[in-house]
Amino acid sequence: MRTRAVLLLSGLLACGPAALARAQHGFVPPADRPLHERLAEARVVAFGTVERVSESRIAVRDATAALGSIEPAFEVKRAPSRPPPWIEGDRVLLLLSGARSPYRWVENPVEVIVLDGVDGEARFRRAVRELDAVRTDGAARRDLYARWCDEGSDDLRAVGLRGLLDVPGMIGSLDETFALDRARVAADGRRPLAVRRAAVRVATRHPAGITVMLEFVRRAAESGVDPEIADIAVQAGLRTRNPVAEPALLALLAQDEPELREVGLRLAVFARGREAERRLSELAVGHPEEAVRDEAMTALKKLRRSREKREGQARGGA
Numbered sequence: 001m002r003t004r005a006v007l008l009l010s011g012l013l014a015c016g017p018a019a020l021a022r023a024q025h026g027f028v029p030p031a032d033r034p035l036h037e038r039l040a041e042a043r044v045v046a047f048g049t050v051e052r053v054s055e056s057r058i059a060v061r062d063a064t065a066a067l068g069s070i071e072p073a074f075e076v077k078r079a080p081s082r083p084p085p086w087i088e089g090d091r092v093l094l095l096l097s098g099a100r101s102p103y104r105w106v107e108n109p110v111e112v113i114v115l116d117g118v119d120g121e122a123r124f125r126r127a128v129r130e131l132d133a134v135r136t137d138g139a140a141r142r143d144l145y146a147r148w149c150d151e152g153s154d155d156l157r158a159v160g161l162r163g164l165l166d167v168p169g170m171i172g173s174l175d176e177t178f179a180l181d182r183a184r185v186a187a188d189g190r191r192p193l194a195v196r197r198a199a200v201r202v203a204t205r206h207p208a209g210i211t212v213m214l215e216f217v218r219r220a221a222e223s224g225v226d227p228e229i230a231d232i233a234v235q236a237g238l239r240t241r242n243p244v245a246e247p248a249l250l251a252l253l254a255q256d257e258p259e260l261r262e263v264g265l266r267l268a269v270f271a272r273g274r275e276a277e278r279r280l281s282e283l284a285v286g287h288p289e290e291a292v293r294d295e296a297m298t299a300l301k302k303l304r305r306s307r308e309k310r311e312g313q314a315r316g317g318a
Helices: 018-023 035-041 117-133 138-151 154-164 176-186 193-203 207-220 227-239 245-253 258-270 274-286 290-317
Strands: 044-053 057-067 074-077 091-097 103-105
Touching (some): 035 117, 035 154, 044 117, 057 117, 091 117, 117 138, 117 154, 176 207, 193 207, 193 227, 207 227, 207 245, 227 245, 258 274, 258 290, 274 290
Parallel strands (some): 074 103
Antiparallel strands (some): 044 057, 044 091
């Protein structure tokens, strides 16, 4: 199946102090929108075969509607500046607006879903109807996306992952039970890594999920944990001043694995306890690699400046 959606799963830890936000790898907003947002713009959702693509029109044949009604053959307007990633013969999911042919295509090129045969069309026909039924129910929509992540085929998993990254759309529906469920998924090494990374971003939107993920990082650091998962969890813990955050951070600083240690060095500047400062001092003086010594010294200087600034502010406010 060729789902040409750009799922940039490299960061989604919004909110919190500006300095900590700048320390993140940075979240690049995905170029595609969650499927429920696209459904809300469409008058008709249809499946059809691309017959011809010209500069201003896309001809579609053998069309059937999943939502609304549509004629078997029609045309879709297209702008030369927005070429669809289709070729003749592709069977595609079409989200359309307008009262008659030529319809307007409501999606962006990166949002196009090209179906994987008869089975792919059947999966998405069910999926569209399921999602339409819960489109305005944040909790039910969230659960549906999670089910697609956990149990769906690769094509539905991609849609589910993008839906779960719609954090603003989940505010008010992210309860402790769901956060803990996503934490369990994030810690499960048998799951696809993209699913685990999306899960930790959701889990760390709730204090209970943050605590579970920090405990996981602290325990798993020695045997190996994905650096991105560790990064997201520890950032969330430091931002919320979770008591498990600094033990998890220290576990990262103690690792020989360069990527995990790099996460620890980058985030250590936000620690408040003296133990992180002590560990940075040890690395800055005693590590056999010069590059690590330099990184640790840089982090140590930043940490001390940050502490001096806080202490000065505290004295000024007294």
